[in-house]
Amino acid sequence: MSVATSIAAGYADARTIVAQAIARAIAPRKPMRVSEWAERYRVLSQKGSSTPGRWRNDRNPLQVEPMDCFSARSPVHDVVCLFPIQFGKSELESNILGYSMCENPGPIMVALPGEVSLNKWVDQKLNPMIEETPAIQRVLTSVASRESSNRRFFKDFLGGQLYIEHAGNPTRLKSTSVRILLVDEFSSFANQLRGGDDPDAMLDGRTSAFPTTYKRLKVGTPDTIGTCRLSMLWDKSDQRYWYVPCPHCGHEQPLEWSGLQWTPDATHCWYCCRECGGVIEEHQKPQMIAAGRWVATHPERKVRGYRANCLYYPLGLGPRWLDLVHMWLDAQSDPAKLKTFVNDRLAEAWEDPAMRAVKHNLVADRAEPVPLRPVPNWVLAVTAGIDTQDNRLAVHILGWGRGMVCWPIDYVELPGDPANDEVWAALVDLLSRPIERADGAVLRVEASAQDMLGHRTEAVKAFVRSRRLRRHVAIFGATANNAPPLGKPRLHDINWRGQLDKRGVHAYPVGTVAIKHMLYGWLSSDADKELEDRRLRFSNQLDDSYFGGLTSETYNPTRNRFEKRRNAPRNEPLDTWVYAYAAALHPELRLHRWTHAQWDARAAQLLAQIDRRPLDSRETRPDPPTPVPARPAHLDSRGTHHRPRRRGAVIDPT
Known part of the structure; x- marks a missing residue:
């Protein structure tokens, strides 16, 4: 083959490559949901997952719909998720993040409660996801550790930027505008926020520059009734529960902790259908969950709310029902353990039983x-x-x-x-x-x-x-x-020598x-x-x-x-x-x-005070006593000369 022929063939190949790139650029984007992207591209790392390898939606079907709310064509703007611990909340956020970087790029922020949790999330979730998912690597501007576009808490990618912030730095939070906002453990974030800002208003203000395309996710486990921000958002949402069909009668119902029954010695447990009373064993749970669906309690509300408890743990990815029963029984004698179980396992806000009557x-x-x-x-x-x-x-x-x-x-x-x-x-x-x-x-x-x-x-x-x-x-x-x-009083005044003044103010500590x-x-x-x-x-x-x-x-x-x-x-x-x-x-x-x-002595003293009251006009008053000549102010009762009291002197009322 001559040199001219080789050059012509090379130009033909280049022409084909350029044409394919142009075609991909102008071709309509095929609609893809977050769950589809995760199943096609997402790879779980051994550093942060108990089941490394390809992501599978059928492992936990409850995560699919919340993820798909963040698809490019989804009309949903706000999502709140109340899930138990170790239910895949972080993986759900990671899938949304990876999809947004690859398929729906724009400015993104991930907000965490504190600096420690931020570092853990970067090391255990973000970096392993980037390492194991080539699709994300391809959209990053740089993967070099010394590049300014690839810092620890900032990633630049094609069409957008990723900001990773925590509640301890509200100044940086306020200076960022994003289209997609992901908040992890929102209740803890609200408690850690400094400066007195309202966490809802401050975070929602980050997306105000994108009034029609913004998307916000707030996820976590609840805290205490009355102070839990996540529960307050849930109260405003459409409140969706995962309804599963009974294997006996087919009646759809959410799994509730009150429906779980166990023997007196806690050696066996089962779930009781609230419609037919049938006994449901745990080995029937995978088929029930696979056939389930999210059902909204208030479908007219705009905010999407998703809630699940520990009874929905996939087999092999969480405690068994009997293990949860043992946890529950062990927590009955300790209010702190009981609160932890209610928050972390039941995904419900805690209310002290003694406080229920204090309304x-x-x-x-x-x-x-x-x-x-x-x-x-x-x-x-x-x-x-x-x-x-x-x-x-x-x-x-x-x-x-x-x-x-x-x-x-x-x-x-x-x-x-x-x-x-x-x-x-x-x-x-x-x-x-x-x-x-x-x-x-x-x-x-x-x-x-x-x-x-x-x-x-x-x-x-x-x-x-x-x-x-x-x-x-x-x-x-x-x-x-x-x-x-x-407590014991403490001195709070300092004399001219810089020492505590023993004649100064004593302040008492109070155990509020x-x-x-x-x-x-x-x-x-x-x-x-x-x-x-x-x-x-x-x-x-x-x-x-x-x-x-x-x-x-x-x-x-x-x-x-x-x-x-x-x-x-x-x-x-x-x-x-x-x-x-x-x-x-x-x-x-x-x-x-x-x-x-x-x-009794105090009561008698007050009664005696009543008896010493002046007589009314119908009673004969006794003759007044003979007046005693007043003595000079400078003589006491014995006639001894003394110095008059200074005007304005303080008299001890005791």
Whole structure:
């Protein structure tokens, strides 16, 4: 073959290659769903999967529809998935990510709760997927580790870019615009987000530049009722469950934990059909799941919601039913274990059983049709709690009876900046007023406690130093969650030598977790008690915001602390109740340690006060006593000369 012939053949081949490239570029793209792409191209790595090799949709059919919502031609924009742990949530996100990079390119963001989880996801999910999936390697601009387009948390690919962020860096989150947003463990992400931003609004704002083509996925396991963001999104979704047909009657139903039955010795378990009562063994589960489908509870809603529990684990890819029964029985004695099982295995938000009766409407229904004042005759002592804010003082006055039965006398907010004197004068006037009982006896505030940290600390310390109120102490929340209700006081003032001033302000640490446990325990147990046996009694003159604030927090056993419910009213009524209870534990008062004799003595003292009231006009008043000449101010009772008291000197009310 001559040289000219060879050159001509080479041009012909080049012409064919160019023509094929142009044809591929202008040809209509064949519609492909995410599940189809995953089954054709996705390869699971041994580094992050228990079943390495080609991806198969039939291993877990429940993942197919949530993935396909992110196909290029799907009209779905928002998806929320509540799945148990080890159910393939990360693989579902990886398939969506790989498909979007190859078939539907654009700016993509993957958001994780923290830096540690971000690094784990990159090392165990992203990098192995890139290494084992040639289709993804072909669309990456570079695979070299030193290229700026292939950094650890940033990947540049044909037609788009991948950003990997975490909740600990909200500044970088806010500076990114993307079309596809994938959020892993959304509840944990919301808890870790710094800066006070609303996680929903901030993340959804990242896709505002793509109003018609954006897609958002928020996936994870739920947390605590009232604070779980994922559960709140689920409540707004169409709430889809995987319905499976009964092998006996064919009735379609979702698998629920309440349908699982087991023998008393937990050696055998089975599922009971809610239609025919037939016994369903676990070996029948694969055929049932394969024949199942997602069914929407509210099909009119736009947000897609998918939920499954541990009963749907594919055989060999999760615990067996009997293993789950053993986990459930083992968790009954430990609230933390029970919460973990409910969150991680049942994919449900946790609610402390003791908190179920502590609903603001249920507590408000117990209010008695009596006025706040005069207070009931069984009230024998009064304390107060004060919460300091930048523009007000929230004051809670509580009455106490035998056995520490509580009667909220008043909750009021005094407007004014604590840096000025006017609000302190109003506080002194409020807490110095006598409190009248129904029988005419008069009570005084025995002690009061005021939070000193967070807002106007120096102003609170200055007021405590002035001693204008009886047993008025500064307090602060104890760091340890297992701290006692009232700890030993600590010095907070420094003298000119830089040492603690022994004559300065003593501040008491308060175990808020312990007191809130006690309060909510009382509220919960009062639900089943008669009026006279309740520990907390209320007047119907208290408004709904008071009851909402008193029950505005819920206990999280994982963190061993109380957290404010989402969209709950301000929690000042709860905080000030805690402070007023701490005041009742004042070392000079200690109402919680009073014996029957001490309560009897206080009751007798108040009754004697009633007997000393002035006689009415119908009784003959005794003759007034013979007046005694007043002695000079500079002589005492024995006629001894002494120095007059300075004007403005503080007199100890005790």
